[in-house]
Amino acid sequence: MPHLQIIVVGAGLSGLSTAIACTISGHSVTVIESASELQEVGAGLQVTPNATRLLKKWDLPASFWATAAEPTFLAVHRYSDGKVLAMEKDFNTKIRDKYGASFLDFHRVDLQLALYQRALALGVKFELGQRVQSIDFDLPQVTTASGAKFSSDLIVAADGLWSQSRNCFLDVKDAPLPTGDLAYRVVLSLDDIEDPELREWVSNPSVHFWIGPGAHAVGYSVRAGKMYNIVLLVPDDPPEGVSRQSGSVEEMKVLFKDWDPILTRFLNIVQTVDKWKLMHRSELDSWINDKSTFVMVGDACHPMLPYLAQGANSALEDGAVLGHLLGKVKTRSQVPRALKLYEQLRKTRGEAVVRETFKQRESFHMPNGPDQEARDELFLSQLETGLTGEPFPSRWTCPQVQPWLYSYDAYEEAEKAWTSGSNAEVL
Numbered sequence: 001m002p003h004l005q006i007i008v009v010g011a012g013l014s015g016l017s018t019a020i021a022c023t024i025s026g027h028s029v030t031v032i033e034s035a036s037e038l039q040e041v042g043a044g045l046q047v048t049p050n051a052t053r054l055l056k057k058w059d060l061p062a063s064f065w066a067t068a069a070e071p072t073f074l075a076v077h078r079y080s081d082g083k084v085l086a087m088e089k090d091f092n093t094k095i096r097d098k099y100g101a102s103f104l105d106f107h108r109v110d111l112q113l114a115l116y117q118r119a120l121a122l123g124v125k126f127e128l129g130q131r132v133q134s135i136d137f138d139l140p141q142v143t144t145a146s147g148a149k150f151s152s153d154l155i156v157a158a159d160g161l162w163s164q165s166r167n168c169f170l171d172v173k174d175a176p177l178p179t180g181d182l183a184y185r186v187v188l189s190l191d192d193i194e195d196p197e198l199r200e201w202v203s204n205p206s207v208h209f210w211i212g213p214g215a216h217a218v219g220y221s222v223r224a225g226k227m228y229n230i231v232l233l234v235p236d237d238p239p240e241g242v243s244r245q246s247g248s249v250e251e252m253k254v255l256f257k258d259w260d261p262i263l264t265r266f267l268n269i270v271q272t273v274d275k276w277k278l279m280h281r282s283e284l285d286s287w288i289n290d291k292s293t294f295v296m297v298g299d300a301c302h303p304m305l306p307y308l309a310q311g312a313n314s315a316l317e318d319g320a321v322l323g324h325l326l327g328k329v330k331t332r333s334q335v336p337r338a339l340k341l342y343e344q345l346r347k348t349r350g351e352a353v354v355r356e357t358f359k360q361r362e363s364f365h366m367p368n369g370p371d372q373e374a375r376d377e378l379f380l381s382q383l384e385t386g387l388t389g390e391p392f393p394s395r396w397t398c399p400q401v402q403p404w405l406y407s408y409d410a411y412e413e414a415e416k417a418w419t420s421g422s423n424a425e426v427l
Contacts, residue, residue: 003028004326004335007142007152009132009165011038013108014298014315015158016115020058021323022156023122031124032142032150034131034159038116043185044222044229045108046207046309049101050408051316055114056101057411064114068104069205069221076379076394079212082260085379088397091207099406105205105229107187107222108312132159135168140293154335155294156322158315161279162243163300169289176243176279179305181361183276184232184252188269190225198265202228209394210260211364213372217256217263230266231306232256233361236277247275278305283351287343292336295343297322302350305357307364308395310405314353318346320410328418341417353405356395363393 004027008015011033019029047055055064076086088094095103120126130144141151157165167173190202201208205221215234222229234255249270256267280303287296298315325338366372375393382388392398395405 004154004329004332005152006030006154006156006326007032007140007150008156008158009142010157010159010163010298010300011035011116011126011128012158012160012298012315013112013115013312014160014300014318015156016112016119017054017316017319018156018158018297018322019119019124019319020115020122021319022326023119023124023323024058025323025327027326029119029124030127030150030152031119032127032130032132032144034129036129038112038128039109043108043187043231044220044227045106045111045312046220047104047106047111048309048313049095049099049103049406050410051313052104053099053101054316054320054410055111057320058115058118060114060118064106064110067110067223068102068106069223069225070102070104071205071207071220074207074209074396076209076211077260078376079210079216079259082210082262084383085211085376086392086394086397087383095406098403101406103406105207105220105222107227107229110223111312132164132168135165135294137169137289137291137293140291153293153332154326157294157296157300158298160299161281161303163296165294166296166300169294169296174281176281176303178236179278179280180236181233181278181305182236183278183306184230184234184247184273185276186230186232186267186270186273187222188228188230188266190227193228193269195265197262198228198269201262202226207396209364209396210263211366212259213367214365215255216364217259219263219266228266230263233278233307233365243277243279245275247273249273279303280305280354287347288339292339295322295339297346302347302354304354305361307357307360308353308405310353310357313405314350317408317410318350321345321414324411324414325418338418341414345413345417349408356401360395363395 006029008019008031011031023029070092072092074088074091133145134143140155203225207220210217217232219230287301297318304311322342389399395401
C-alpha cells in the first residue's frame, strides 16, 4: 500500500482524531495548527459510547482514563423547584451493558492532551504557529501566513467552526450563523466548595439537567469527581461579531435567581465566567472537492449545538471513518472512492445529529403553558414505570434516539461500507 502524505489543518479533537486514525492506517500525517502551543479552550465534555470505544481502540494512556468521571444516574429537573421529571438510575451499568462501552465525562483539555500525546507517539508531525492563508487544490499545497508551503496527496480541513480551509474551498468568506443561544461555561474545583451537599454531588458523578422557559442548565463531574462542570444555555445577547467574551457573574446569577436552589448554590460559588455564542452553519452540498485532494471533518463541516453533547463525539467518528477508509486504499486511484464513501457515511449522520440537537433545544426550552405541561406529564408518566419505547422528550435516554447515537461503531460502519461496495464504481 502506498503511504499517502496527508496534511491535517487544525489540532483540535477532529484533527487529532483524523491524524491518529490515518497514521494507524499506514499514512504519513503532518498537522498544521495556528496556535503556537496546544491549549484547548473549553471545560467539560461528555464522551458517549460511540466515542469512548474509539478512544479505547486508539490506546490512549492510563493517565487519561484515570481522569474520567462515570455518572451513575442521569436526572432531568423542573427549573423552578428542582422537581425530578425523569431519572435514569444505574446509568453507568446500563450504558455499558447495552453498548459495550462507557459514558464518561472528561475535561476537554485532558482529552486533547491525551490525543496529542498518542499522535506524537505514532509519529505524527506537528507544525505549530502556522496559520493557513491559501490552498492550491491542484497540487495540493497549503500556504501559511508565514509563507511556508506544505505539499501532500490529501488535505483534511479540521480547523473548526471558523475554518479558513472551508473559506478557501468555497472561495468565499462564509461566516457562521448565530443560533440565538449562548452558553455560560463554569468549572468549579471541589477544593472551593464547602457546602457538604454540593461536595457530595461533585464527588459522586451524575448528570443533571434543569429545563425551563427559553433556557436550560446541565451539570456533571469531571476530573474523577474533583471538579464540577456547569453549562447554562440562555438566549443570545453578545454584540454582532463577538463569539466569546467574559461574562458577568452577577448577570448570570440574576438570569437563574428563580431556579432550583441547588443550582443557585453552585452559581453562588462562581468567581468568573465566560460567555460563548452558539453558532451553526448551513449544510454544504459536498465535503470533498472534485479532484479528491481535499476533505472536511468536524465543526468545519457540521458544527453542532451542545444539546446532545455530540460535537466532539461526532468529530472522533469522522476521524475514525476517514482513517479506516483511507487504510483500504491500495492505489492512489482509489482515494476518490474512499472519500466518497466517507462523505456518504458521515454527511448523512452528521447532519441528522445537527437536526436532533435543535429538536432537543425545543423540547428543553418550552415556555410555560399547555405544551410544557403535556411534556412534563409525559416525563412523569414514565418516571416510575420506566420508558415505554416511544419517543421521549429527553433524547439522552430516549429509546429511539439514544441507541441510534450510542451504538454507532465508526470502524464497523466504515468496514461494512467498503466491503459491500468492493466492486462498485466510484460514484
